[in-house]
Amino acid sequence: MxxxxxxxxxxxxxxxxxxxxxxxxxxxxxxxxxxxxxxxxxxxxxxxxxxAMSELVREMVREGFARLEAYLTRVEPTGDPVSDMALLGRAYRMNARANPHLYAVMFSGASPAGFSLSEADRQHGRYTLVHVVDCAARCFAAGRFRAGDAELVAHQMWIAVHGLVTLELGGYLIDPYDPASLFESQLVSLMVSAGDALDLASASVAASAERVDETFGADLGRSVVGDRRE
Amino acid sequence: MxxxxxxxxxxxxxxxxxxxxxxxxxxxxxxxxxxxxxxxxxxxxxxxxxxAMSELVREMVREGFARLEAYLTRVEPTGDPVSDMALLGRAYRMNARANPHLYAVMFSGASPAGFSLSEADRQHGRYTLVHVVDCAARCFAAGRFRAGDAELVAHQMWIAVHGLVTLELGGYLIDPYDPASLFESQLVSLMVSAGDALDLASASVAASAERVDETFGADLGRSVVGDRRE
DNA sequence: TTTTAAACACAACAGCGTTATGGAATGTCT
DNA sequence: AGACATTCCATAACGCTGTTGTGTTTAAAA
CATH class of the missing domain: 1.10.10.60 (Homeodomain-like)
Structure with missing residues (x-):
């Protein structure tokens, strides 16, 4: 039987x-x-x-979070945790740009496709923040960030980068205020607002830019850059 | 004929x-x-x-931006432009919470429904920022914000509030880091990062909270609060 | 009044997610 | 080995979707 x-x-x-x-x-x-x-x-x-089809989509969303995490785990801790934090932000944005449609589905809330994330899925999404939380804690320990709630700092980073990325993918950020420029200034602002000194933050953000190639140089996912409109 | x-x-x-x-x-x-x-x-x-159906959806999205603008225009300039700015942020979030599904469609990028915004539509969306830009200019004039680019400040406000709202509507912000708490602290952070002093910013954000009822008390749209999952 | 072009009702087409049905395949038990 | 149970999957169908012919009604211009 x-x-x-x-x-x-x-x-x-x-x-x-x-x-x-x-x-x-x-x-x-x-x-x-x-x-x-x-x-x-x-x-x-x-x-x-x-x-059902919606369940397949949900599994695909989980795959999307896995890809995001693959980007985040590539950021290795260094002696400059603020640079690590900025690089985490870059990793987040790079993943979204590499998988724009998937990213849209991941955070579409209620999509016309009739699928909706379960609370467990959202929990999984939040779990991806642990890398950022740990990094914030190291920023505290290094005396760079004002001592406080690491999870709170992580949430603020998430909100800011996610906001920029969604508007970017929506095509709302253009010309003098293009995503790349805004992102650079935003990274510095975030670090300063978390307690870092302006000159130190600027230097660390600049340093994180130098680390992009060596950190994300390799394949990192078969992700194809789908064009926004079909 | x-x-x-x-x-x-x-x-x-x-x-x-x-x-x-x-x-x-x-x-x-x-x-x-x-x-x-x-x-x-x-x-x-x-x-x-x-x-086509997609054109009707696009018109509905335009209606969504009109509703957003209706919220923003309710914020009247006062002697405290930073309080006005915080109130604009509250207006943005209130509109999104009042029309969650519409907000999701407005910023869904490419939705499975097969509609996509035109560049003119996005321009219309960006135009909604003028209220924020004007308010930023008044913050400059009042010496509250570090003199600079008003449009840049407006974009940073937009990004941060939009990021919080989308994560909130997606159900990602919970319990100790619920949207309401995060939003309050975020407003202060934004003002400080724009150049305002911490104590002044806190006071103005608190003052903006007092103005919510009188500003948005009336009907303000037949918007029905649709639940996230159907 | 006649003409004419837009507005609409009806029916149909291709495609969608989903389900009922039935056959094919495979591990277990006798 | 043979019989059985159970899962996988192909086929066909149901009700739904957006869209498009076709034909009729309608209101304004000539």
Whole structure:
């Protein structure tokens, strides 16, 4: 009395296909029939493995958080924790720019696709902040940040960078106030507002820029830069 | 050789119906058939008046920016421009909380519904910042903010408040770091980072809280508070 | 009044998520 | 080995979606 077992690789393969379709052709390409055709099977695979399309999307969102975390974990602690913090911000923005559609789905709240994140998923999203929290604590220990609540500082960093990134992906930041310029000034502002001295913060933010290539130089995800409009 | 003219009220009526459906029943309720049924006509009205569903959504987004502007224009200049600035931030957040689904569509970037904002629409969205820009200029004039670029200050305010609001609507800000607490501390941080003294900023932010009831007390939009998950 | 072009109703098409049905495959038990 | 149970998946269908023909009604201009 035992069943037939399916290939355990099909489930992640479907998520990969979905993520690739989302990145390459936008949200409209996310359909059971399209995914099944790409996988060479019928639409039923989605239901045997996920129960519903929304569940596949949720798994893809989890994959999105995993990619984000992959960026964040690349930031290794150095003697300059403020530089590390700035680099974490750069990592966050780089991940969003590398996976714009996926990032949009991750934080879309209630999307017309009819999927919604569970509380566990949101918890998972918040958990990604631990890297930032730890870094804030090291900024305290180094005397660079005003001693206080590391989680609070992490939240403030998250809010500011997330706000910039979402407006950037929405196409709202242009010309004299382009995302890149705003981001640089914002990083310094954040560090200063957390307690660092202006000259030290500027130097550390500049130092973090130097570390970008060596930190994120390698492959770091098959992420394809999908164009905003399909 | 002249055509039949339709009732000029039907077009805004359709937008109103769509906005109400979005607020009351979420994005899933936005369909031509549902809207037509609600209006007592056939689905063709959408195509005679808008050409496509996506165009109706875009018009609804414009309506969303109009509502946002209605909130912002309620903030009247006083002798304390920093308090005005904080109140503008509160207005922004109140509008988003009053029309959560509409706000999500406004900034969803590329939504699965297959609509995308035009550059003109984004320009319209950016134009909403003029109130904040003017207020920043008055903060300069009053010697409260470090003299500088008013548009830059406005962008930084926008980014920070938008970041908090989107994470709040996404359900990511909870318990000890709930949106309300974070928002209060963030307002002070923003003012200080713009150049205001800490004690003055705290006082002005507190003063802005006192002005909320009298400023936004009235009706201010038929906006219904739609629940996040349908 | 006749003409004419826009507005709308109705029906249809392709596509969507989902489900019912049935066959094929596989691990376990007799 | 053979029988069985149980899962996987293909096929077809249901109700829904946006969109588009087709044809009719309607109001304004000639």
């Amino acid at each position: 035992s069943p037939r077992r399916s290939d355990p690789r099909t489930r992640p393969a479907l998520v990969d296909i979905a993520a690739r379709l989302l990145a390459e052709e936008g949200p409209r390409a996310l359909s059971t029939r399209r995914i099944a055709a790409e996988a060479g099977t019928s639409t039923m695979v989605v239901y045997t493995h996920f129960g | 002249s055509p039949r003219r339709s009732d000029p009220r039907t077009r805004p009526a359709l937008v109103d119906i769509a906005a109400r459906l979005l607020a009351e029943e979420g994005p899933r309720a936005l369909s031509t058939r549902r809207i037509a049924a609600e209006a007592g006509t056939s689905t063709m009205v959408v195509y005679t008046h808008f050409g």
